[in-house]
Amino acid sequence: MAEYSISNLNKVVRGSKRATYDVETIHTILDDGFLCHIAYVYNHQAIVIPTAYARKGDKIYIHGSLKNRMMLSLLEAGTASISVTHLDGLVLARSAFHHSANYRSVNIFGTVKKVEDPIEKMEALKYVLNHMIPGHWDNVRQPNEKEFNATLVLEIHIETASAKIRAEGVVDDKDDYNSSIWAGVVPIKQVAYDPISDEQLPENTKIPEEVLRYVSKNKS
Amino acid sequence: MAEYSISNLNKVVRGSKRATYDVETIHTILDDGFLCHIAYVYNHQAIVIPTAYARKGDKIYIHGSLKNRMMLSLLEAGTASISVTHLDGLVLARSAFHHSANYRSVNIFGTVKKVEDPIEKMEALKYVLNHMIPGHWDNVRQPNEKEFNATLVLEIHIETASAKIRAEGVVDDKDDYNSSIWAGVVPIKQVAYDPISDEQLPENTKIPEEVLRYVSKNKS
Numbered sequence: 210m211a212e213y214s215i216s217n218l219n220k221v222v223r224g225s226k227r228a229t230y231d232v233e234t235i236h237t238i239l240d241d242g243f244l245c246h247i248a249y250v251y252n253h254q255a256i257v258i259p260t261a262y263a264r265k266g267d268k269i270y271i272h273g274s275l276k277n278r279m280m281l282s283l284l285e286a287g288t289a290s291i292s293v294t295h296l297d298g299l300v301l302a303r304s305a306f307h308h309s310a311n312y313r314s315v316n317i318f319g320t321v322k323k324v325e326d327p328i329e330k331m332e333a334l335k336y337v338l339n340h341m342i343p344g345h346w347d348n349v350r351q352p353n354e355k356e357f358n359a360t361l362v363l364e365i366h367i368e369t370a371s372a373k374i375r376a377e378g379v380v381d382d383k384d385d386y387n388s389s390i391w392a393g394v395v396p397i398k399q400v401a402y403d404p405i406s407d408e409q410l411p412e413n414t415k416i417p418e419e420v421l422r423y424v425s426k427n428k429s
Numbered sequence: 430m431a432e433y434s435i436s437n438l439n440k441v442v443r444g445s446k447r448a449t450y451d452v453e454t455i456h457t458i459l460d461d462g463f464l465c466h467i468a469y470v471y472n473h474q475a476i477v478i479p480t481a482y483a484r485k486g487d488k489i490y491i492h493g494s495l496k497n498r499m500m501l502s503l504l505e506a507g508t509a510s511i512s513v514t515h516l517d518g519l520v521l522a523r524s525a526f527h528h529s530a531n532y533r534s535v536n537i538f539g540t541v542k543k544v545e546d547p548i549e550k551m552e553a554l555k556y557v558l559n560h561m562i563p564g565h566w567d568n569v570r571q572p573n574e575k576e577f578n579a580t581l582v583l584e585i586h587i588e589t590a591s592a593k594i595r596a597e598g599v600v601d602d603k604d605d606y607n608s609s610i611w612a613g614v615v616p617i618k619q620v621a622y623d624p625i626s627d628e629q630l631p632e633n634t635k636i637p638e639e640v641l642r643y644v645s646k647n648k649s
Contacts, residue, residue, distance in 0.1 A: 244514065244516055244530075246466035246468075246477050246479075246512055246514070247477070248466075248468035248475035248476065248477035248510070249475045250470055250473065250474070250475045253470065254470070254508060254510070254538070255468035255469045255470045255475045255476070255477075255506070255508075255509065255510045256468065256475070256510050257466050257467070257468035257475075257477050257510045257511070257512045257536070258512060258536070259466075259512055259514040259532075259534055261530070286475070288474060288475070289475065290468065290474070290475045290476050290477045291477070292466055292477045292478060292479055294464065294466070294479040296464055296619070299561060299562070299621075301562065301565070301569075301624075301640065302569070303569060303570055304569060304570040304571075304572075304576070305554065305555075305558055305566065305569050305570065305571050305572055305576075306572050306573075306576040306580070308558055308561070308569075310464075310481070312479075314479055316477070316478070318474070334525065335525075338525055338528055341519060341528070342519070342521065345521070346525065348610065348611070349521075349522070349523060349524060349525050349528075349610055350523055350524040350525065350605055350608065350610060351524075351525050352524075352525055352526050353526075356524070356525075356526040360526070378625075378627060378628075379627045385570055386629055388570065389631055389634060390568065390569055390570060390634075391568070391626065391627075391630065391634050391635065391636055391637055391640070392626070392627040392630065393624045393625050393626040393627050393630075393636070393640075394624065394625045394627075395621050395622070395624050395625075395640065395643070395644060396621070396622040396625065397619060397620070397621055397622075398619070398620055398622070399516070399617060399618070399619050399620075400617070400618055400619075400620050400649055401519075401615050401616070401617055402615070402616040402617075402618070404521075404613045404614065404615050405598075405613050405614045405615075405616065406611065406612070406613040407598060407599045407611075407612040407613050407614075408598075409606055410611065410612065410613075411609055414609060414610075414611050415611065416611055416613070417611055420521065420611070420613075420615065423615070424615060429620055429649035
């Protein structure tokens with residue numbers, strides 16, 4: 210079982226029984242989302258922004274405008290912290306203290322660099338789009354030279370990573386089980402609904418299989 | 430219309446037409462969620478963690494174990510950046526370049542302090558629980574002295590804040606409208622499902638109104 214190395218940065222101290230450094234678990238959680246929160250240091254201040262991403266091996270790719278201040282500052286910072294969190298449920302205990310959530314969460318620390326090689330850069334753009342809707346890249350018009358040159362692609366190499374997973378019911382204090390206070394779990398899920406086609410499409414334009422597959426996989 | 434002041438930290442440069450500093454808009458987006466990503470500087474490195482929160486006026490409250498290294502480092506850092514993001518849809522354009530997402534997102538910069546006053550601290554714990562399920566605090570066993578003392582509550586005073594909202598359809602290049610490539614929006618929503626009552630409850634324990642109301646309000 211391959212594991213990410215444990216450093217001061219990614220070592221999970223609290224709730225460590227829920228922690229894992231297993232590479233496969235971490236990759237699966239990363240592949241289940243496409244929105245991450247990325248933090249970096251700017252003028253001695255931490256800044257966190259939400260952004261789309263893709264994972265390929267031990268690399269995370271993000272993209273943005275060449276003029277995007279956040280992206281440029283992130284590149285200047287050289288290192289970044291990334292969090293991907295999937296909320297799976299509210300854990301409503303008998304006691305306020307034992308309220309919790311079910312979730313799958315990954316924390317990454319990595320080094321940031323600009324993707325310069327044009328072939329690698331185009332591949333990264335493909336990964337990001339396909340990370341949202343698998344296989345959709347081939348359905349759309351790919352970037353022209355102007356668009357390609359206006360886009361900045363950053364690669365964050367995963368140096369250390371950890372995952373935390375909570376996937377269980379209520380855990381209350383012994384004494385509280387005698388009370389008549391209700392307790393339980395409210396499942397939570399991010400779902401997709403049927404696509405709303407653009408009004409300006411030619412009549413009978415078919416929704417691509419890849420989009421339909423994504424929606425059916427993520428329906429409520 | 431009250432607005433948060435604009436500084437170098439919260440000024441939205443890219444996509445500024447989607448930006449707002451309106452206090453009411455920002456508060457509404459904050460009140461629509463209960464999971465934030467909070468970043469701070471630790472050993473010259475940015476760290477981002479997901480955590481539950483509540484908003485009351487211009488203050489954000491978070492809580493954790495007294496021994497939580499992240500919470501203690503955050504307190505030591507003294508300032509924090511917070512992001513709250515609601516994903517509302519995937520915007521699938523004809524061109525890869527114009528792919529986007531519909532979302533409501535808030536970014537906050539604030540100063541961190543420990544809530545020392547016991548009355549204020551208990552109130553903050555109530556806010557965090559009620560921010561998840563409005564009114565549920567009164568249904569559960571409230572913290573005893575031991576639990577109360579083992580809990581660290583931090584207050585982040587909002588110094589600057591901005592919101593970005595995208596809530597529209599596909600916007601493609603003129604020329605691409607003549608193509609036969611499909612385009613559209615896939616709506617996305619975080620939904621709640623019927624509560625799963627704890628198996629160890631006494632028979633006929635009723636699910637509280639507040640929980641049922643939350644679920645019915647957040648159903649798919």
